[in-house]
Ligand code: SF4
């Protein structure tokens with residue numbers, strides 16, 4: 539996506555779309571809280587935002603227009619941030635993994651959290667494969683529970699993705715409608731988190747966030 543396209547799409551974002559989506563999220567959050575008492579408000583918001591994102595993609599057949607396919611994972615070494623509540627949602631999921639796989643994932647989480655702490659440029663340079671990517675099958679082991687930012691990431695050209703891996707200036711051409719959906723969801727989340735008193739600016743890196751949720755008493759990861 540070129541700088542010019544970004545600016546054009548930014549200008550197209552309708553505040554009304556964001557407000558409408560924010561009210562849909564808040565409505566779904568209330569329903570979810572009634573049926574899943576184990577979830578915190580931030581976890582409910584994250585779940586609802588993901589659900590509405592997936593619905594928007596399915597209703598408009600958005601992913602059929604991108605080059606993304608099952609087993610394509612060149613982008614799974616990018617620096618990923620999560621919204622509040624997503625680290626906890628993922629931590630709950632990986633506790634259900636078979637013990638051998640759980641140990642492998644936790645060991646990779648620790649390694650990648652150390653690299654995340656070095657900053658996004660260093661992370662990009664080191665091409666740290668995501669802790670949740672099964673390198674043999676090229677599948678995401680938390681696919682149904684992957685972060686919103688992974689759901690939003692897409693490209694129209696896999697060759698450009700390959701060239702962008704480890705390249706600080708690398709760009710991938712993102713599908714315009716998906717990019718728009720991402721922008722509206724981000725704007726809606728800002729409204730929702732402000733409404734429930736959570737600072738959305740604090741976006742935590744993926745690996746650190748999941749470790750913090752797995753080991754809340756260990757200050758190192760919090
Ligand atoms: S963004 Fe690129 S590398 Fe990632 S799944 Fe889509 S085409 Fe493959």
Ligand code: SF4
Nearest residue numbers: 614668670671678688
């Ligand atoms: S969470 Fe899954 S989709 Fe996201 S970067 Fe990791 S392996 Fe890829």
